[in-house]
Amino acid sequence: MNASSTSRTSRVVVLVTILGVGWTGGCGGKDPEPAPVAPVAPTNVRPKTPRSLVVVDLSGVRYDEVVPAAGTVPAVSKLPGFRALERQGAFFTQAVASAGWDAPSIAGLFSGLSPEQCTVQGSVHDGPRTMIPAIETLAEMLKDGGYATGAFTAGGRVHRHSGLQQGFTTWEETPDDAVRLEKASRWMRALANDAPRFLFFHALATPEGASNDATKRAARLQELDTLHQSLRALADATRGKDDAWFVVLSDHGDVLSNDREGGLDAGDTGTLDAQIRVPLVVVGPGFKSGAFDASVSLLDVVPTIRDLLGLDRKTLIEGRAWTPILGAPTSPGRPALSMAWRRAKTSTNPMRQRVVSVRTRETKFTAEFDLGNGNWTESIFDLRSDPGEANALPAGDVTRFGDDFARAVELVRKSFREGKALRNDDVAGGYFIREAGK
Amino acid sequence: MRPRQAIPIVLAFLGAASCAEDGSAPAPPKAPRPNIVLICLDTVRADAIDAHGDEPAAMPALARFCSSATHFIDASAPASWTAPCVASLLTGLSPEHHGVHGEAQAPALVQSVMTLAERLKAAGYTTAAFTGGGWVSAEMGLNQGFDTYYGTTSEAFTLEDRGSHLADWVRTCDRSKPYFLFIHTYEAHDPYGRKRPPEGYDDKAAVERVRTYAENFRSQLATPPTDEMPAGVDGAELLTRWRSEPLFREAFLARPGVATMDRIVFRYMNATFATDPRRPEIEARLRARYRHGLGLLDTGFAKLLETLAPIAPPASTVVIVDTDHGESLGEHAFVGHGRWLTDVLTRVILAVRAPDRVPKGVIRGSATHADVVPTVLEWCGIAAPADIDGVSLLALATGARPGRPVVAEENRREFGATGDATLRLVAVRDERQKFIATYDPRTGLASEQLFDLVVDGAEEHPLPVGDLTPRGVAFVEAVARVRARVESFKSEGR
Numbered sequence: 003m004n005a006s007s008t009s010r011t012s013r014v015v016v017l018v019t020i021l022g023v024g025w026t027g028g029c030g031g032k033d034p035e036p037a038p039v040a041p042v043a044p045t046n047v048r049p050k051t052p053r054s055l056v057v058v059d060l061s062g063v064r065y066d067e068v069v070p071a072a073g074t075v076p077a078v079s080k081l082p083g084f085r086a087l088e089r090q091g092a093f094f095t096q097a098v099a100s101a102g103w104d105a106p107s108i109a110g111l112f113s114g115l116s117p118e119q120c121t122v123q124g125s126v127h128d129g130p131r132t133m134i135p136a137i138e139t140l141a142e143m144l145k146d147g148g149y150a151t152g153a154f155t156a157g158g159r160v161h162r163h164s165g166l167q168q169g170f171t172t173w174e175e176t177p178d179d180a181v182r183l184e185k186a187s188r189w190m191r192a193l194a195n196d197a198p199r200f201l202f203f204h205a206l207a208t209p210e211g212a213s214n215d216a217t218k219r220a221a222r223l224q225e226l227d228t229l230h231q232s233l234r235a236l237a238d239a240t241r242g243k244d245d246a247w248f249v250v251l252s253d254h255g256d257v258l259s260n261d262r263e264g265g266l267d268a269g270d271t272g273t274l275d276a277q278i279r280v281p282l283v284v285v286g287p288g289f290k291s292g293a294f295d296a297s298v299s300l301l302d303v304v305p306t307i308r309d310l311l312g313l314d315r316k317t318l319i320e321g322r323a324w325t326p327i328l329g330a331p332t333s334p335g336r337p338a339l340s341m342a343w344r345r346a347k348t349s350t351n352p353m354r355q356r357v358v359s360v361r362t363r364e365t366k367f368t369a370e371f372d373l374g375n376g377n378w379t380e381s382i383f384d385l386r387s388d389p390g391e392a393n394a395l396p397a398g399d400v401t402r403f404g405d406d407f408a409r410a411v412e413l414v415r416k417s418f419r420e421g422k423a424l425r426n427d428d429v430a431g432g433y434f435i436r437e438a439g440k
Numbered sequence: 441m442r443p444r445q446a447i448p449i450v451l452a453f454l455g456a457a458s459c460a461e462d463g464s465a466p467a468p469p470k471a472p473r474p475n476i477v478l479i480c481l482d483t484v485r486a487d488a489i490d491a492h493g494d495e496p497a498a499m500p501a502l503a504r505f506c507s508s509a510t511h512f513i514d515a516s517a518p519a520s521w522t523a524p525c526v527a528s529l530l531t532g533l534s535p536e537h538h539g540v541h542g543e544a545q546a547p548a549l550v551q552s553v554m555t556l557a558e559r560l561k562a563a564g565y566t567t568a569a570f571t572g573g574g575w576v577s578a579e580m581g582l583n584q585g586f587d588t589y590y591g592t593t594s595e596a597f598t599l600e601d602r603g604s605h606l607a608d609w610v611r612t613c614d615r616s617k618p619y620f621l622f623i624h625t626y627e628a629h630d631p632y633g634r635k636r637p638p639e640g641y642d643d644k645a646a647v648e649r650v651r652t653y654a655e656n657f658r659s660q661l662a663t664p665p666t667d668e669m670p671a672g673v674d675g676a677e678l679l680t681r682w683r684s685e686p687l688f689r690e691a692f693l694a695r696p697g698v699a700t701m702d703r704i705v706f707r708y709m710n711a712t713f714a715t716d717p718r719r720p721e722i723e724a725r726l727r728a729r730y731r732h733g734l735g736l737l738d739t740g741f742a743k744l745l746e747t748l749a750p751i752a753p754p755a756s757t758v759v760i761v762d763t764d765h766g767e768s769l770g771e772h773a774f775v776g777h778g779r780w781l782t783d784v785l786t787r788v789i790l791a792v793r794a795p796d797r798v799p800k801g802v803i804r805g806s807a808t809h810a811d812v813v814p815t816v817l818e819w820c821g822i823a824a825p826a827d828i829d830g831v832s833l834l835a836l837a838t839g840a841r842p843g844r845p846v847v848a849e850e851n852r853r854e855f856g857a858t859g860d861a862t863l864r865l866v867a868v869r870d871e872r873q874k875f876i877a878t879y880d881p882r883t884g885l886a887s888e889q890l891f892d893l894v895v896d897g898a899e900e901h902p903l904p905v906g907d908l909t910p911r912g913v914a915f916v917e918a919v920a921r922v923r924a925r926v927e928s929f930k931s932e933g934r
Contacts, residue, residue: 115550118548118550134552136533136537136553136554161931163927163928420592
């Protein structure tokens with residue numbers, strides 16, 4: 003269904019609803035059966051002030067690679083593009099991905115749903131999990147609102163059959179940055195000037211076959227720094243400087259050889275900060291420049307954009323809009339959940355271990371659940387004194403870290419106790435938001 | 441979730457508007473919305489209601505039900521194990537679209553998917569489910585929309601329980617509203633025979649023997665347990681007892697877990713069973729035990745209908761019986777279900793008792809689990825959402841449309857010299873033929889097979905695929921969709 007037909011349908015819904023009410027009164031008869039109650043339909047799918055959205059995903063770039071002050075990795079270089087972003091936009095210093103690898107994390111970015119609710123979970127080795135059509139994506143939402151939607155990805159697991167393509171009218175996959183940039187540029191320039199657009203541009207910090215050798219890594223970071231500047235220039239040139247929200251992020255971090263987790267078989271197998279803490283910068287209307295030290299999740303992007311556009315959608319969303327944080331730079335934010343899955347090399351049982359972390363800017367709770375024996379272990383890390391998460395402390399009573407943190411931890415423990423997926427109805431007044439609509 | 445809910449609202453009110461324009465001719469009174477009873481009998485082969493030579497049907501009560509109902513005899517499942525099949529039954533979606541599928545394990549149904557229970561509850565129905573737990577547990581997300589859901593990993597419903605939990609619900613349910621009752625039972629599932637308490641539990645010597653066997657077995661397992669058969673273990677004996685002795689299975693419930701044991705047994709079958717000289721006697725033993733289990737189930741099924749009788753008058757109650765998938769009893773050297781898409785696994789019993797709502801009799805034409813949701817919604821006066829995969833069976837039952845080819849998917853772990861891999865199988869089936877594509881991520885290639893089910897119901901003689909045009913437009917189009925799906929696996933595998 004294209005954008006215009008969907009919005010037409012929505013208008014028809016309103017009209018026919020009114021007609022339907024009128025008819026019932028006119029007939030004067032009382033239906034002996036309660037009328038079937040259809041699920042609530044979206045009431046506002048068109049933003050009043052449609053602003054464009056450009057999301058640049060530098061997949062695999064760690065937070066500590068772009069922020070010199072936090073640098074534990076020698077690859078940090080000047081990265082003038084990031085330095086400029088720091089001056090121009092909101093730089094979130096405590097942003098985390100919902101998973102440590104691209105498929106579930108991008109699915110969360112697009113849907114506002116955690117991996118177990120957006121049907122993309124498991125480790126890289128577990129084979130594909132496709133996001134199902136019942137999940138509404140940001141691209142679908144914006145397309146319904148009259149946006150042109152285009153995705154330009156480096157391929158790999160971000161491909162046209164992954165379910166991530168839902169809502170994009172243009173979807174291009176090519177591993178070459180320059181070719182991809184050229185295609186995105188052509189797409190942007192071909193659109194009418196007044197057409198709001200959502201561009202998703204995806205690039206890999208470690209392209210297929212490349213190594214993470216420190217020198218090569220530093221060079222690659224420079225390339226990516228240039229790339230997002232080119233996209234910024236493109237966005238400014240095609241629809242005006244003040245029109246778009248320009249977002250630069252990474253959907254996950256990476257395991258580099260000098261990290262504690264280097265002994266693991268893949269970077270997707272845990273929820274260490276190296277794997278889930280990511281750069282996130284937003285430039286555009288409503289985002290004051292400066293550092294925001296609040297704990298946020300990439301799951302929050304969908305509700306934030308939705309709120310900023312004034313879209314009134316009735317869907318299940320687990321992220322939470324940043325609106326309160328933007329007005330209060332010292333806000334702590336809220337605990338963010340991340341997940342990982344490990345597979346025992348000796349077993350054909352995928353997802354042998356399920357790892358869930360709850361992270362604030364000060365503290366991280368990490369639990370590792372063994373699907374083989376139903377047991378799990380818990381650790382607490384003090385991120386201020388132990389950013390490398392080398393000294394695990396016993397978790398025990400976590401209420402000392404605040405109610406929000408304790409509720410999120412209880413959500414995890416309950417899901418482990420009961421063998422359930424993390425679900426938003428598990429804890430009364432709990433972590434996830436369940437919005438109307440179902 | 442996509443805003444697909446708009447369409448039902450539009451259709452519902454458009455129907456109303458046409459009445460208003462008519463003015464003098466109000467629409468005929470709607471038939472009262474019926475109670476819906478959906479009974480899912482897990483692991484029952486389609487031939488469980490057939491006599492075989494001198495041997496009468498294993499499930500005579502179910503056979504009587506089917507002969508008094510509308511029996512869709514070409515129905516088949518969208519997969520060959522419980523989780524994806526039941527999820528399709530309760531959502532109207534294919535496994536690809538509800539996401540509950542995998543090789544012998546599956547994630548829970550996500551909350552963004554609307555279930556039949558949610559739709560009926562929103563329309564004023566009381567909703568209740570009594571299930572055998574496991575893959576049909578609340579933990580699997582299938583409790584969405586149910587006011588009452590009995591069936592978790594720790595508390596499971598069996599037909600023998602009906603005297604307590606189900607009967608309580610029957611006694612106390614609100615009869616001022618229509619209800620949707622979903623019942624699921626594992627009675628026919630392996631280990632074949634009575635499971636609670638396990639047959640033989642009062643034979644101390646037998647209990648001691650299986651305990652000793654289990655302890656010996658455990659002591660030979662690697663730490664942590666792997667899927668390799670421990671040295672010195674007779675795979676044929678393990679397979680037979682694992683599938684057919686509830687007491688034996690009970691001895692392994694602690695550690696190693698069922699999943700590990702199931703994989704060990706599967707590896708034996710994959711590697712050795714086909715050529716084991718004892719295979720005929722093993723199969724005979726397993727068939728006898730499976731039949732024994734079906735007999736127990738049939739008795740329970742008959743009593744279940746009696747239990748429901750006070751609240752299920754035929755005039756106002758639709759009863760749907762569905763077997764989620766079948767069981768292989770040695771066919772293609774496989775015992776169990778899942779992983780393959782042979783007819784013994786995917787052909788199912790689907791029968792509807794709905795007097796005055798659908799013609800009684802045997803209905804030809806392909807149908808599948810996903811068709812149940814739109815069928816029920818049609819009976820209840822609720823327009824089916826446009827983007828579910830099922831199509832109402834009413835038009836098929838009245839001859840207004842032919843059957844539609846049914847797509848099924850499975851995953852199968854293969855162990856090989858070039859490494860292990862999970863094969864992806866996609867099949868399309870109608871009443872005359874079946875096409876199966878098997879994708880191997882190790883090679884990036886898919887093999888294709890075609891079977892003429894009319895002359896080769898056992899699927900032992902694949903035909904050259906070649907030009908499919910003579911097999912009908914619908915089938916050809918469905919094969920094209922299967923091939924496109926397989927192409928998508930190639931992207932996933934990178």
